[in-house]
Amino acid sequence: MKEYETPIATLDSDILTLKNEKLHVLLVEREKEPYAGKLGLPGGFIFTDQDETLDDSVNRVLFQKTGVQSSYFEQLHTFGSVKRDSRGWSISIAYVSLMPWEEVENAQAGRNVTGIEWKAVDEIKKGSLAFDHENIIEMALERLRNKVNYSTLPVYLLPKKFTKTQLQKVYEQVLGTPIDKSAFRKKINELDFLEETGEVLTGKHRPAELFQLKPDALVCFRSNLTK
């Protein structure tokens, strides 16, 4: 049926989460060649007999390798060349996923994987990962930082209910700069994408109201929240 030899097509997922208030990425230790024993992004082949769509493939691969079910992901970029995989011309369709730590802390090694590791994104050493996965992570971070200024993306890094201060911390962590509290709150109030839960988070001091994303909200906005 095929008229031409077609490249190997793989999927790779860049799962990002906030662990200890720092951005971490999920890496797996590869069982098989190429790059056996090395760390890389969880990925795998499209199963033409099982998957209907690319999204199906992403969900399946991710679950088989790590046990994780992702609530939010988007396609990042497709990488392809004759050189990137020793097995031949290969394509990697890369995805980025944002997850609250609570939902992924129990991730486990699965199929063809001997272990998993959460690595702080700013502590990944050059040349330590399989394939061109460092490039993929770099591009994922760039995309995230670009989108933060005009979208509500960071809410996906938090549990369902969160305080406005927690949300601000996430923005600050992703952007790498402090944000003025008053300006931040004015902005998110105006955009009106949060709703009250009626609950509060108590601690040693004044309790903070807990909010959640409005059911229909996938708001995009534009602003400069950084100093």
Added chain:
Amino acid sequence: MKEYETPIATLDSDILTLKNEKLHVLLVEREKEPYAGKLGLPGGFIFTDQDETLDDSVNRVLFQKTGVQSSYFEQLHTFGSVKRDSRGWSISIAYVSLMPWEEVENAQAGRNVTGIEWKAVDEIKKGSLAFDHENIIEMALERLRNKVNYSTLPVYLLPKKFTKTQLQKVYEQVLGTPIDKSAFRKKINELDFLEETGEVLTGKHRPAELFQLKPDALVCFRSNLTK
């Protein structure tokens, strides 16, 4: 070598240009099945024996089908499912390219193509194109419109030398709304990505200065230029 059956991998290019002050897309009439005789985006297979990278493939496919050499293109999205192509599980890596009309008006039908057609993007009828190519075009337009507000992308739709009024017309055409002349000029002056050519465009009235993109400029900016 391959452990699993891998999907068919194709490339599709969405070439956009300004013809008669309206956005047009390049379509080709397909010679072969599937969709023989129908219009679709120019596309083709990756040749694992000829192409080194995806970018090589895009350039080659485009040139073979239409004779066009693209000066600016970027990857749009990768589409994939078991259903989109009757030949089986298929992936399409879609690219968007912006070209000045002067560089593409001589495009010709090439390999496996019986004719080409420039179609105004707002005149494409539902169901008239092969595969999911209408979706691809729609996403390309969305991407373009989103990027226009914070990038200099539209300059690639103009010839090398152009006036500020011509540039404004392009922005207006892409965005679909009028822009205030003074605000537009203040913005592009401030961003400082154009340089004078010393030449002027004469007509019936006051001549307009011709500008060109600064050699090193790939400026991104953020503003609301629309009313």
Added chain:
DNA sequence: GTAATAGTGTCTGTCAGACACTATCAG
């Protein structure tokens, strides 16, 4: 009361948009 964090009110500089103005050509 104090300490600490939650949350708000006010001022100010910047800038996009509105719009009127001047400049320069053909005829």
Added chain:
DNA sequence: CTGATAGTGTCTGACAGACACTATTAC
């Protein structure tokens, strides 16, 4: 001169950022 387009100056409302202020809890 007129007509038409090129290009500029000025005002204003909106808003991001700075920062001081009040509110509410634990102790």
